[in-house]
Each structure stands twice: as structure tokens, then as C-alpha cells.
Amino acid sequence: MAKNTTHISKNVLGQIPGSVIYTGKKDKQKLFIESFDYNKEQCTEKTLNTVQESFEYKLTDSITWINLNGLNHVGEIEKLGEHYDLHPLVLEDIVNISQRPKIDEYDNYLFVVLKMLYYDANEKIVSEQVSFVLGKNYVLSFQESEGDVFNSVRNRIRHAKGRVRSMQADYLLYVLIDAVVDHYFSVIETLGDKIEDFETAIFSGEVDDDISQKIQNLKREILRVRRGIFPLREVINRIEKNENKLIHKKTITYYRDVYDHLIQVSENIDIYREMIWSLMDMYMTTISNKMNEVMKVLTIMASIFIPLTFIAGIYGMNFEYIPELQYKYSYFILWGVMIVLFIGMLIYFKRRKWL
Known part of the structure; x- marks a missing residue:
């Protein structure tokens, strides 16, 4: 049985529900806020210094995407939450990075949490929590640090590519989630390449002394990816079957497409899990044959x-x-x-x- 590696900060234990306490380790992360306010005819992109500069967008008829990097700046997040009337439990979940992918439905907005997966410069898997708040004409996104998989979305908004500029906020949430899910394919492709390299090394007999440790590390990577991806299927399934007024019927088809992608990713992960076990058996068989x-x-x-x-x-x-x-x-x-x-x-x- 895999060891539970969920991190819960000691500062959170015993606190009053709704306490906004950052549980991550990036305490010195700089605050970065960007906004995209657009409609079919025009788009305004800004880098904001404070969250107060984004308050003007709430009353506009255009679609607004506000992206905040730096969960350690809980004061700014609380100000943004107060302006958009976010529940204290939502603010608590935003800065608590140990959340599993989920969706919570409130009167005027939907709250979605998912995991953004990528490899860092040291080829180690990184799982970063990303939170979304979907309102009538806005989407708020919260990330722990700079760097994400949303550049393609930004370009589509800037240059009016695709349908994003002519659709509502629920479609914007879809393209953001879809960008995260599409990047999952890149992650599992890297995992597949690693498994193939191990297979080749074991079959050729050119194995390092610590190959068993490397296989165990790869196994842990796959389990971490699995924990980030599998619960998201339930999230998308709930969005697809949700009758909330914020999700329009013509957008449901796109969320169904994301669900299909998640099924494909999940199947590949299950295959890779089996292959990892086979790799270990293969390695032990090779040692026994020698x-x-x-x-x-x-x-x-x-x-x-x-x-x-x-x-x-x-x-x-x-x-x-x-x-x-x-x-x-x-x-x-x-x-x-x-x-x-x-x-x-x-x-x-x-x-x-x-x-």
C-alpha cells in the first residue's frame, strides 16, 4: 500500500473553519496579478499591482479573467474574495495546497480545484494546485507560483483565435481546464519514455546498481500523477451533468470532450502502473537468470x-x-x-x- 504523502501544515490543525492560512513552502513568492477583459470586438490585457485594480471589472458586461500568482499573499486573496463575495471556506481551500481535485457549487459561482502537473529542471514531477472561481461573467484563477500551461489560452484571447472571445465565462473555464488536461498528455508521454528506457536497459543488461531505486522513484511519480488526475474525472462529470445556470448547454459538449481526454489519460496511467510492476519483475528475473x-x-x-x-x-x-x-x-x-x-x-x- 502506498504511503499517504498528503501534506497538512501544523498551523492548520485546530484552527477555526474558514481560517485563511497558506500551507505551502513558497513564503517569499512575489505577487503577480494579470487580467484579461474581453468581448467579441476587443480585449484589454493588464498587469495589476493590487487586487483593488481588478474590482472595476465585476460590473462590466464583458468577460474577465483574473489570474493571481502567489498564494502566500493571503491578505490580497481575502480582499479579492470579499469583493467577489467568496465563502470563507473557499478562501481557506484556495491557500490550502493539499486539496484534492473537487468542485463546490455556491449560489452565484462555482469553485473548482485541480492539479497542474509538469516536470521541473531536475526532471522531477511537480504537482501544483490551481483553483478557479466561475461567476456570471468572470473567472478567477489562483496559482502558487509563476509559470503555467495557459500561454495558449492567453494567445487565443489576445488574437481572437477560436471561440473563446465569442463565448461566455463557462467556456473560458473550459479552455483553462482543457489546457491543464492537455498538458497531462505531455507528462504521461515523459513517463512512457522513462519506462521504455528502463525496459531497454534491462533487456540489454546495461543496468546501473541503483536501477531498483530508480524504478521505485518512477512508481512514486506515477502514483502522484494518478492522485492528481483521477479525482478530476468526477469533477468534470459533475460539471457535465450540472444544471447550474452558469454552465450553458452548448458548453457541455466541450466539457464532455475533456472528460474523454481524462479517461484516455487514466487508462494510460493504469497501463504504466502495470508496466512498472512488470519492470521490477523483469529486473528480478534478469538478476535471477544471471x-x-x-x-x-x-x-x-x-x-x-x-x-x-x-x-x-x-x-x-x-x-x-x-x-x-x-x-x-x-x-x-x-x-x-x-x-x-x-x-x-x-x-x-x-x-x-x-x-
Whole structure:
């Protein structure tokens, strides 16, 4: 059974529900806020210094996306939550990075949490929590640090590519979630390449001494990816079947497409889990086969020298009368017999395919 690695900060234990306490480790992350306010005809993109600068967008008829990086700035998040009338439990979940993917429905908005997965510069899997709030004409997103998978969405909004500029806020939430899910394919592709590299190394016999540890690390990576992806299927399924007024019927088809992608990703993860177990079995089988080869060679060598040792033992005894010892050519005959035995046993082992 996999060990539960969910991180819960000690600062959260025993606190009043709704306490906005950041549970991550990036306490020095700089605050970054960007906004996209658009409609079919125009788009305004800004980098904001404070959350107050985004308050003006709430009353507009256009669609607004406000993206905040830096969950350690709980004061700014509380101000944004107060302006958009977010529930205290929502604000608590936003800054508590141990949340599993989920969706909560409130009167005027939907709250969605998911995991953004990617590999860092050291080829280690990173699971970052991303929270979304979907309102009537806005989407708020909250990330722990800079760097995400939403650049394609930004370009589509800037240059009016696709349907995003002509659709409502629920479609904007869809394209953001879809960008995260699409990046899952890149992650599992990397996992697949790692598994193939291990398979090639094991089959060729070119394995490092710590390959078993590397396989275990890869197994943990797959489990971490699985924990981030599998609950999201339930989230999308609930959105797809939700009759909330914020989700329009014509957008449901797109969420269904995301669900199909998640099913495909989940199936690949299950396959990779099985392959990881097979890799470990394959490695242990390879080690066992190598040991068997060594034992086979040692056994054959012992079998060859047993009769030779027997002959040498007989004529090495200290009896006074051994007739063959008095014969002039006994030494050479004995050598000949031993050589013939040696060659004969080699031929026999070869024919039996023991060599």
C-alpha cells in the first residue's frame, strides 16, 4: 500500500473553519496579478499591482479573467474574495495546497480545484494546485507560483483565435481546464519514455546498481500523477451533468470532450502502473537468470573436475603396492586419460546444450 504523502501544515490543525492560512513552502513568492477583459470586438490585457485594480471589472458586461500568482499573499486573496463575495471556506481551500481535485457549487459561482502537473529542471514531477472561481461573467484563477500551461489560452484571447472571445465565462473555464488536461498528455508521454528506457536497459543488461531505486522513484511519480488526475474525472462529470445556470448547454459538449481526454489519460496511467510492476519483475528475473548462469558454469566446472580429482586421489594414495606406479609410461597414460575425460565431458555438455 502506498504511503499517504498528503501534506497538512501544523498551523492548520485546530484552527477555526474558514481560517485563511497558506500551507505551502513558497513564503517569499512575489505577487503577480494579470487580467484579461474581453468581448467579441476587443480585449484589454493588464498587469495589476493590487487586487483593488481588478474590482472595476465585476460590473462590466464583458468577460474577465483574473489570474493571481502567489498564494502566500493571503491578505490580497481575502480582499479579492470579499469583493467577489467568496465563502470563507473557499478562501481557506484556495491557500490550502493539499486539496484534492473537487468542485463546490455556491449560489452565484462555482469553485473548482485541480492539479497542474509538469516536470521541473531536475526532471522531477511537480504537482501544483490551481483553483478557479466561475461567476456570471468572470473567472478567477489562483496559482502558487509563476509559470503555467495557459500561454495558449492567453494567445487565443489576445488574437481572437477560436471561440473563446465569442463565448461566455463557462467556456473560458473550459479552455483553462482543457489546457491543464492537455498538458497531462505531455507528462504521461515523459513517463512512457522513462519506462521504455528502463525496459531497454534491462533487456540489454546495461543496468546501473541503483536501477531498483530508480524504478521505485518512477512508481512514486506515477502514483502522484494518478492522485492528481483521477479525482478530476468526477469533477468534470459533475460539471457535465450540472444544471447550474452558469454552465450553458452548448458548453457541455466541450466539457464532455475533456472528460474523454481524462479517461484516455487514466487508462494510460493504469497501463504504466502495470508496466512498472512488470519492470521490477523483469529486473528480478534478469538478476535471477544471471545468478543461474553463474551457478551453471560453476556446476559444470565442478562436474568436470570431479572424475579428474577422483583419479588423482587414487594415485595419490600412500599404499606401497600400486601396480601402475611401476610402469614406465603410467604418468603419460594418466594424463591422456584425464585429457580425454575432460574433452569428452565438454562434448557431452555441449550436445546437451548445457554450454
